[in-house]
Amino acid sequence: MSRTILVLGAGKSTSYLLDYLLKKSEEEKLLLTIGDLHPENIPTQFSSHPNCQVIALDILNDENRKRAIASASIVVSMLPPKLHIKIAEDCIHFKKHLVTASYVSNEIEALDKEAKKHGLVFMNEIGLDPGIDHMSAMEVIDRIREKGGKMLLFESFTGGLVAPESDSNLWNYKFTWNPRNVVMAGQGGAAKFIQEGTYKYIPYQKLFRRTEFLDVQGYGTFEAYANRDSLKYREAYGLQNALTLYRGTMRRVGFSKAWHMFVILGMTDDTYIVENSEGMSYREYVNLFLPYSPTDSVELKLRHYLKIDQDDIRWGKLLELNIFDSSKKIPLKRATPAQMLQYILEDSWTLQEDEKDMIVMYHKFGFEMHGRKQQIDANMVVLGENRTFTAMSKTVGLPVAMATLQILNGKINTPGVQIPISAEVYQPILSELKTYGMAFREYEVPYLGYNPDNVGG
């Protein structure tokens, strides 16, 4: 049997994935086939590698897709999630393992029985978040349980941020990943979680005002706002009886309170088209969301509307984005407020070629063991090298690459549609990630939970 790995989609986030597999290709006797709609965009350092071949592939072309999948030993899809299902069906048909970094959709989940029947590993959610979060959390949770502990609290936070040395704006933020996801963050439903056994819901209009702070040794203080569904992995992690479950997104302190201004103004709305968006100035855009006045300036209207004092740092943050500039224009036709905001933000927040990003992940594990409540905090910081070899691409791509090789080599072999929560998966991968500098630091801290004195309501 040939050892051909088919990687579908060679976007920005695949630099480390391709690099890893090609570096292993001699010793592991791998052939790498990269299928992409625009193969000309694949860096020559990969495409010119002797063990690499590149094919132009439109994934919606059934014949070409099936041919590519049929001739591979294992398939890795880095394509947008909605394209996975056709690939997964072909993988069932041609009996190929499949690896993705995407959330398990209902359609993919429905293939579980078929995958098991044919002994196929369909590994999903094995990037950063989801991915490293699953593995690093389950490694600690399993360890606590093995020692007889009972989980009380699990909180988990991830942030894709700018590295301290490239952190040069008042927001302490630059786009290091899909900007649209940042603009749309938190929309589509209230955030839901449990604190001390009580359900809590935060609507979008308060989401960015309900942050909690986190200290990361050597990197200072961060804040986190709640993810939409913190209960998503309650069953998968076996945390049905935990009193507190909370998942969040990390930002530098102050980002969320400032972002809240965009939410309240209505600038993150993606549900309608702005009339005459094309050619609109940044200033006119801002004025769309403010009351009409024949005399008052856009600046003063906004300050009054959001109750921003002159010495409020949020004011500096707004000025820094040039949002009151009447000469800067938005070229987008028939755009939503969210698309227009994204354009304005990209104008300021785009990572430069030599700038570095940073990934931060933070877990809290509260548990009771031998009658004593305890807590372990664990965190990991990963820095990028430049705009191509980013920490994001590293933390997403390497777990995918490692899992692919482990599956190809039969080390990971439990079949079925799965996410990386079993020791068979997380042990070898976490261990190998450490050799790439991706390690969690653990701290024993007092267990406070959210109810140190067990009082009140």
Add this chain to the structure above:
Amino acid sequence: MSRTILVLGAGKSTSYLLDYLLKKSEEEKLLLTIGDLHPENIPTQFSSHPNCQVIALDILNDENRKRAIASASIVVSMLPPKLHIKIAEDCIHFKKHLVTASYVSNEIEALDKEAKKHGLVFMNEIGLDPGIDHMSAMEVIDRIREKGGKMLLFESFTGGLVAPESDSNLWNYKFTWNPRNVVMAGQGGAAKFIQEGTYKYIPYQKLFRRTEFLDVQGYGTFEAYANRDSLKYREAYGLQNALTLYRGTMRRVGFSKAWHMFVILGMTDDTYIVENSEGMSYREYVNLFLPYSPTDSVELKLRHYLKIDQDDIRWGKLLELNIFDSSKKIPLKRATPAQMLQYILEDSWTLQEDEKDMIVMYHKFGFEMHGRKQQIDANMVVLGENRTFTAMSKTVGLPVAMATLQILNGKINTPGVQIPISAEVYQPILSELKTYGMAFREYEVPYLGYNPDNVGG
């Protein structure tokens, strides 16, 4: 040809409609057939009338529905809007006129050609809002145009409120119509309007903080928040060149700012189910939306969260609703936050049998005539008699009833799917409404527009 009027759906809002038609039945030789799923709920004052017959009718039963429509001269549907289409299709088939108080759906609009071909009048939006608003606005707009005026500004506001004599709570509000519509008001997209030629958008999270005030002689001051789409009737009214178009909903002053608390807390959200909603106390419900604390009271957490001082009237409004009561329980299974809020509000805001409601409508018409900018303000106040004969039922039901009779008598005869914006429709109906005490008072006021000095931006 028989003169049978088939009224489908005899809910709360049909008391005046049925009363009007039965009172006219002798002189106009009318037979009234009421088709309803629960005919036993129809008051005997109607069902026992010699010119009235009542039939049990499930509108989804094709055979029964077709039989009822085939034997009528004209059909009035007071059923929920989504049920209209089957009725309308039958009306085409059996060549019957149709009258509804509902918005024209795309499906109904698509029947325009067929209706015209058969000379059928399909009259829609002929209740209060939409209905009387269309007619009263077009009557003034047409008059201004006939005199050579050019429309600059049109604003229109309607409120379904409690009459001053029954206005006994701090919110100055009780439910006089479908409570769910009140809880859901403003959701589903940003409010959109034009002020002085500039598009303006207000997101839901600011909607209830962007009110404008309106004085109604003899009734004091009201406030209005923007409806979702003020541009909806721009073409229908011929207002493509007007600089200001704004439609809003009227409340007593202070209602909106207090309602905004529910919005910000997330209590009006109808997109998810609250875990364990059944049997939850009002207090526990409120606590779902507040940060966890082992010691702080729900009251203090809420006050702090919403920055409400102790002497803020909004605090009194909350207390009046008993929302901190831990003995009052919500019995709803698998309910959304919005459904639970509705339950709590109905506990306080239900109109008592002897209490009266009130309808207020307010239009502003700005125009230029003979080189001079002028403005006409027009308003109408209608008071209900009791919980059955409400102002809402009167203002919705009477225009429907009058239009039905006018169509039956061939006075309104322009065929097609339409709304009441032509003089053929509004003249006889507005004129007859006056005899029922529903008249607009007009005032010439200085035209200020939104830009009295034509300055600034």
